Amino acid sequence: xTAYLARVRGSAAxxxxxxxxxxxxxxxxxxxxxxxxxxxxxxxxxxxxxxFVGPDNFRAVLADPLLSTAVQNTIWFAVLALxxxxxxxxxxxxxxxxxxxxxxxxxxxAYLPVVIPPAVAxxxxxxxxxxxxxxxxxTILGWFGLGPVPWLEDPSWAMPxxxxxxxxxxxxxxxxxxxxxxxxxxxxxxDAAEVDGAGILRKVWHVTVPxxxxxxxxxxxxxxxxxxxxxxxxxxxxxxGPDNATLTVLLLVYDYAFANTTGGDYGKATALSLMLAxxxxxxxxxxxxxxxRWSE
Amino acid sequence: xxxxRRRGLTALATIASLATVSVLATACGSDDDKDSESDxxxxxxxxxxxxxxxxGTIDAVNKQAAAFMKDNPDIIVxxxxxxxxxxxxxxxxxxxxxxxxxxxxxxxxxxxxxxxQIADVTDYVNELPYAEDFNPSVLAAxxxxxxxxxxxxxxxxxxxxxxxxxxxxxxGLDPDQPPTTWDEVREDAQAIAEKTGxxxxxxxxxxxxxxxxxxxxxxALGGRMESEDGATASIDNDATREGLELLHDMKxxxxxxxxxxxxxxxxxxEAFAAGKIGMYMSGSDVYNALVTTNQIDPDDYGLAALPLSxxxxxxxxxxxxxxxxxxxxxxxxxxxxxxWNDFYRERKNYDPDAAVADAKVxxxxxxxxxxxxxxxxxxxxxxxxxxxxxxxxxxxxxxxxSFTEGVFSQTLIPxxxxxxxxxxxxxxxxxxxxxxxxxxxIDALLADGNEQVQALLG
Numbered sequence: 156x157t158a159y160l161a162r163v164r165g166s167a168a169x170x171x172x173x174x175x176x177x178x179x180x181x182x183x184x185x186x187x188x189x190x191x192x193x194x195x196x197x198x199x200x201x202x203x204x205x206x207f208v209g210p211d212n213f214r215a216v217l218a219d220p221l222l223s224t225a226v227q228n229t230i231w232f233a234v235l236a237l238x239x240x241x242x243x244x245x246x247x248x249x250x251x252x253x254x255x256x257x258x259x260x261x262x263x264x265a266y267l268p269v270v271i272p273p274a275v276a277x278x279x280x281x282x283x284x285x286x287x288x289x290x291x292x293x294t295i296l297g298w299f300g301l302g303p304v305p306w307l308e309d310p311s312w313a314m315p316x317x318x319x320x321x322x323x324x325x326x327x328x329x330x331x332x333x334x335x336x337x338x339x340x341x342x343x344x345x346d347a348a349e350v351d352g353a354g355i356l357r358k359v360w361h362v363t364v365p366x367x368x369x370x371x372x373x374x375x376x377x378x379x380x381x382x383x384x385x386x387x388x389x390x391x392x393x394x395x396g397p398d399n400a401t402l403t404v405l406l407l408v409y410d411y412a413f414a415n416t417t418g419g420d421y422g423k424a425t426a427l428s429l430m431l432a433x434x435x436x437x438x439x440x441x442x443x444x445x446x447x448r449w450s451e
Numbered sequence: 452x453x454x455x456r457r458r459g460l461t462a463l464a465t466i467a468s469l470a471t472v473s474v475l476a477t478a479c480g481s482d483d484d485k486d487s488e489s490d491x492x493x494x495x496x497x498x499x500x501x502x503x504x505x506x507g508t509i510d511a512v513n514k515q516a517a518a519f520m521k522d523n524p525d526i527i528v529x530x531x532x533x534x535x536x537x538x539x540x541x542x543x544x545x546x547x548x549x550x551x552x553x554x555x556x557x558x559x560x561x562x563x564x565x566x567x568q569i570a571d572v573t574d575y576v577n578e579l580p581y582a583e584d585f586n587p588s589v590l591a592a593x594x595x596x597x598x599x600x601x602x603x604x605x606x607x608x609x610x611x612x613x614x615x616x617x618x619x620x621x622x623g624l625d626p627d628q629p630p631t632t633w634d635e636v637r638e639d640a641q642a643i644a645e646k647t648g649x650x651x652x653x654x655x656x657x658x659x660x661x662x663x664x665x666x667x668x669x670x671a672l673g674g675r676m677e678s679e680d681g682a683t684a685s686i687d688n689d690a691t692r693e694g695l696e697l698l699h700d701m702k703x704x705x706x707x708x709x710x711x712x713x714x715x716x717x718x719x720x721e722a723f724a725a726g727k728i729g730m731y732m733s734g735s736d737v738y739n740a741l742v743t744t745n746q747i748d749p750d751d752y753g754l755a756a757l758p759l760s761x762x763x764x765x766x767x768x769x770x771x772x773x774x775x776x777x778x779x780x781x782x783x784x785x786x787x788x789x790x791w792n793d794f795y796r797e798r799k800n801y802d803p804d805a806a807v808a809d810a811k812v813x814x815x816x817x818x819x820x821x822x823x824x825x826x827x828x829x830x831x832x833x834x835x836x837x838x839x840x841x842x843x844x845x846x847x848x849x850x851x852x853s854f855t856e857g858v859f860s861q862t863l864i865p866x867x868x869x870x871x872x873x874x875x876x877x878x879x880x881x882x883x884x885x886x887x888x889x890x891x892x893i894d895a896l897l898a899d900g901n902e903q904v905q906a907l908l909g
Binding site: 200201202203285286287288303305307308309310393394396397398399413414419 | 537538539541542544545566567568656657658659709710711712713778779876879880883884886887888
């Protein structure tokens, strides 16, 4: 009986400890998710009573010609981010871990962009990306007889321009993760490799990369999830333009909900959000299944 | 001992939980009680100034609010910073974050009324002394499809051609002879681009303003985007084609439109005030914002009537704002809001004495007075008001004569009747395509745009 009471009291304490977190999490994470599932089957303007419309919102989204543009653009952003954005932090981390002096300074410089508020960073870069010959980047290119480049003004240049800024803005965080992981690589492995006559590239390939494999897998999936939800850059730089060249899935969600007050379509917006979430969940599961063997 | 500690921990956790719950409850609780202040007065918040406006603007509004409260001791008015933004409107309304009264563009009033997002204030408007004297076509912009009145029409404008006198001079052009045809616009733009290195002519392209301005250009060349009843799309018309070809040639052949194309209302004002743009189209009253938000040098500013083609259908796009009231306002708040809008926004357009009183307050805070607007009532009333406040005028009206002399002979055409903002959104893409892709197929773009708009109109 005493043991039972103690157990009850123990679990009561556990629940009491858990309660604040559960409440905050439930109210600000789970409740909105439940609400958006409900809203995806409603037509509402948030003022008049909502009307139940079943799967109509999902049908309307799937029939929207802009959906395929948005999906293609998002995939294009993800591919570019993978090509430009994925290797950069890894290379930076490897080089920085090799630096003997002033390592702290380099870490600080790499991490600084993460600290700058994203909207401020975008405004700054918009200034850099001025398409005139007098723009910051175009002036620099001009010194080498290159350019001017229509950074954000040309449908084919706009997306790479966004990826370059996004890479600059986010690389610092990933660099720190890699740097922390690199500490776990035993230095004698490098010494042994050096004795065996390995150059820097072979050392990286045969020693560093195998040790970072687990971390690299995680950063890769985080990046894919992150790029699939890219919003800030296309919204603030180009508003999806020129001619929808940077319209991403999340920007389309935003446009459904907010771009036209009089047509604010929260039902379609939540329907597309749910479809995106489901796709990403499936992608994550498939990814972990496929790479489970490799990461073991 | 262990039991004691556990009990202590449990108590601590319980207190923490309760504290969290109460904090959350407070955070999520509504602030309904703000309206029922115990002083028995009606409290309203009103649109005061735009983000970034200078202190003088804020001071002028606050002075007006104090004067209003003196006349209406049972109403407390609190002007706040606010700017119409279609993207945040619905959520601000749902989250109780809107001022009690605010201005919305003509284009959005009918949709907002239909969705019951703004209040029906017919009864309060009808009590005003000038209720019967509105120009019916202007009042129509403040009416819903049900014929009820949803606010007071204000800030009626016609689109004009704004130009930089400084760049005109630099390019060897006569700033007192602004262009009167689109051919001249093209020639002058080319001269500015060649001689000054700045963009000769620029047009807005994003956030639905691209569509707004393409529609303006189309009207000026004698075309329409929709049938009058808003049932049929007519995007694919000769005037729009001519306008887009003009833009294409200026951008790619003459290279007189600069390299940056991503502009909307605020950013184009900013670039113009900074001396980077020779000419652009915008509402005739934009000078106010150029002064209060962008600190333009008045000597550099010029306003011309928009060049129109020879077509009998050619005219200028006219628009304005409706001072509307939040749908969530109580009847007392609605009444107070209409009273405030009468005092602050409308009476000065009707009653010469009120116009003078308003001009005095603006003059004290060094705010622009005399920027061209168009009549809300009849032209006679408008003229009487203009004459009354003539001595307070501090904007360079002699640099706007081309507009003020020309505008009354031009036909004022309202914006497309149905799904206006969505149509503008579709047109944005077309303008952007033409200005960013030299090989853009204008015919195909128009055919496709027409199909999309027709699908919207049903």
